[in-house]
Amino acid sequence: MLRACLAVFVLLLLAGCTYTAKITDGATAVDRKQYEVAIPMLEREYKRAKSRGQQGEIANNLAISLRETGRDEQAVEWFQTAYDNGVGPDALREKAAALKRLERYEDAIQTYTDLGFEIGSRYEFRKDIAGAELAMKLKERQAQQDRQEYEVNPVAFNSPQADYAAVPFNDALVFTSDRGAATGDQTYNWTGRSFSDLFSVDPTASDVTGFTATLNTEDNEGTPSFSADGNTMIFTRCSPPAKRTDAYCGLYVSERVGDGWGQAEKLPFVTADANYMHPALSPDGSTLIFSANLVEGWGGYDLYRVTKGADGAWGTPDLMNRAINTAGNEQFPTLDGDTLYFSSDGLEGLGGLDIFRTWPLEDGRYNAPKNLRLPINSGADDFAYTIVRRDGTGIGSTTTGYFSSSRPGGAGSDDIYAYTKTQLPPPPPDTTPIAYRNVLDVTVVEKIREDPTNPSSRVLGVRPVPNATVIAQVGDQSRTVTTDEEGQLSLVLVDDQRYEFRAERPDYLAAEGRFSSRNLPRDPDAPEQRYELELEIEKIFRNEEIVLENIYYDYDESFIREDAQPTLNELSELLSRNPDITIELGSHTDCRGRDAYNETLSQARAQAAVDYLVQAGIEAGRLSARGYGESQPVAECICERCTEEEHQRNRRTTFRILE
Incomplete structure (x- = not known):
């Protein structure tokens, strides 16, 4: 669910993709990420369109604009209109994703199934279908339970704009919002609203004020994390580099000065060619976990960990391992002691970003991430889970806090929700001996092109390649195997090994990939963990440009x-x-x-x-x-x-x- 300008719409921590040229048509407005500006233009243009092709293109742009401004109900209909007017399977893919965000899971499964038949590969949508099926089972199971673990309610200080990422500070909450009170007069044409700022609120009174004029600027600020003593804050700021139309987010630190805050300085490891965001400080302030889309990552946004040396200087960030990071997006980390909460759209979930929990084990490896499931997670984006208070211990004790979600029924595009978690009696213990296994499924795939004879034609998806040769290098040993009819081979992994793979097939360009089994989790509740690696081989088109x-x-x-x-x-x-x-x-x-x-x-x-x-x-x-x-x-x-x-x-x- 990557979006242009940065990554995910829920961030809204974006520098303004600003242009001085006047926008005169909807397509240009969409191209320049001015979605709120585009919507009325495209509605008028659709009525005037004279051909089916024009209607399809306009409908698709309108659906994209509605999606990017949080109006999925309308987007579903316009993506279908775009598909009916010849836009192609991409419109159907977007419709299915919107249906999933709206928790219309049966409709989403049917649409994904239809889409798989259309492009000739159900494999492309297997995770989407599995997530929707899981959500339906969880909803059914939840309806049958006598007692619910979580009670969830939207907070009273939500606005019609985006409000998210609430964290405790003293007796208040600090959160991010692009409500009208944000600093600056300029409108962010992506959303039609203000740029985001940090706000403070007493949750018992819902009296919202700007957090600090020192740090709120005309750029986007948000997602703060405070040290335990309240004297250090690290937050995200997004501002465009000079003479660029794209935007990069960085991590900034500010120190407490009396009752206020000093000027922010960018953290030294932040580079100018990537986005750094969503800081999470450890209680002692010596460790920072954050999200970034660096080149060496596993794909999308990944979580990184960096520590502070004895001299007070931050070291070099380390990419967290494959127990946590996926080929999708991992974002919005928060820490509760050594327990890490984060959001991911790459792990198995209910749709969009889901919130997961993990923690380090005695041997240093992290436990397999646990999906918090319903009602914390939904078909939409769910993120920024934080714990504020605990009352009691043992059965019946409660934990209260906040998380953010773009689920339907809220006050705005993103909303803050309060939760109360009650400790329920545990299920009867399972005395079956535990046999741990980590399995890697390696799948050789190729692109599905709209015109199979043209290497420059549009890519519709990928499909498995049967009977491909895979050379697996494990340490000093190498073996050659052939994929099955599903283009797959499965390996039981040995701990702390580096695996390298090479996929070959006649008339195809070879592909290579790697996987590390270092510090993979051992979870008694899920002793078998499965991981995926795709090797994409390209068909050779000779003498084709x-x-x-x-x-x-x-x-x-x-x-x-x-x-x-x-x-x-x-x-x-x-x-x-x-x-x-x-x-x-x-x-x-x-x-x-x-x-x-x-x-x-x-x-x-x-x-x-x-x-x-x-x-x-x-x-x-x-x-x-x-x-x-x-x-x-x-x-x-x-x-x-x-x-x-x-x-x-x-x-x-x-x-x-x-x-």
Whole structure:
């Protein structure tokens, strides 16, 4: 459920994707993340649309805008309209996700099933269906229980805007909101509301005030964490780097000064090319857990842990292990002693982000995360679980606190909920001896393309590849196995081992993956834990042009810019994994400029890409460079009438695998 600009809509900790140009149509408003602005425009444009194709495109943009502004009931209908007007399976996928967030689980399962038939792979939606089936079972089981463990109610100080991530501070709560009282006059056009700020409230009186003018700015602030003595606060602030239209979030620290707070400083390990957010300080202030989307992560947003040295300086963050992090998003950590609560959409859940609980065992590894289930979790996003008070011990004792959710029926897009948890009698003990097993399911998959003959056509999903060869390297030992008809092989893992895999099949590019069994949990309640690893192999399209994304050159220059290097590094890795292929690097210009000049410039650019790969260790004999100038445009238009977008499409770097 990644969204543009950052990651998840529930964050709303986004720097303003601001533009000075006037928005004149709905598609442009959506492209610039101004969803609230887009909705009325698109509603008018849909009524004026003259073709089925136009209606489909407009309906899809309208559904996206409704989704991004928290109106899933309406989004469901518009995604269906988009699908009916030829947008394709992506609209059906979005409809199913919205149905799940609305807890219309049977409808969601049916839609996911239909979608699997349409794209030719039920595998793509297996987790979505399993989560919906689990939610239905839990709801049925909850209805049969005489006593409920949790009592959940929305708080009185919720607003029609987004309110979330309440944490205790002294006798008050500090939370994040984009309500109208937030600092600054500018409207955040994503939501049509203000930018987010920190607010304080006495929960018994619901009297909301701004937390501190020192830290609330015209940027987005939120998700604070306080040290046990109340003198240190770490929080998230999102502000756009100069001359950029994207936004990055960082972690900032402020120290108590009298009754107020000092100026915030960015933590030293925060870099400028990733998002850091959702800090959780340990009670002694020496450990910080946070969420970030760094390159070395397992996918999406992951949880990291960093400790403070004896000199008071923060060290280098460590990626937390696969017991916690997944290929999805792990966010909003909070700590209760050494117990870690966090939200994930990558672990098995009821829909969107679900709240999980884990804790370190005696051997240092973390226990398998436990889903808090209904009524804490729902089909929507549930996050930012915090404990405020405990009363009593043993059976009948209670714990009270807060969490946040975007579930239907609240006052706004995200709301804060108070809970009371009552300790119920435990079930009878199970005396069966425990046999622990960790199992890794490795699945070889390939992309499903809208046009199976075109490597540049739209990807609809992935499907398993049967009878693929997988070479598994475990320590110094290697063995070769063949996947079954489901494209899968399963391994019982040995503790503290590094596993490396290579998937091969004739006429496909090989893929590689890794998995570490270090510190995997041992949970008496779930002694068998299963993990998944996908190896995606690519079908070889010989002599077919494949565009390399994000390869740009400065005007009248051919050197490889820094922002182009990641794409070429990926190509270098692909070539290293597949030493038997040779490729041609091609460079194309747009139609502006003289033919001879464009040919010379494009040849120099193609050669620069080849030289970069040679420096990366690829044999020169496997590479050739060819500049095509303006001779092979992909956007057919009269040069003087081409839009800048059409010029950009023609101005591309490509490669093709040669015979």
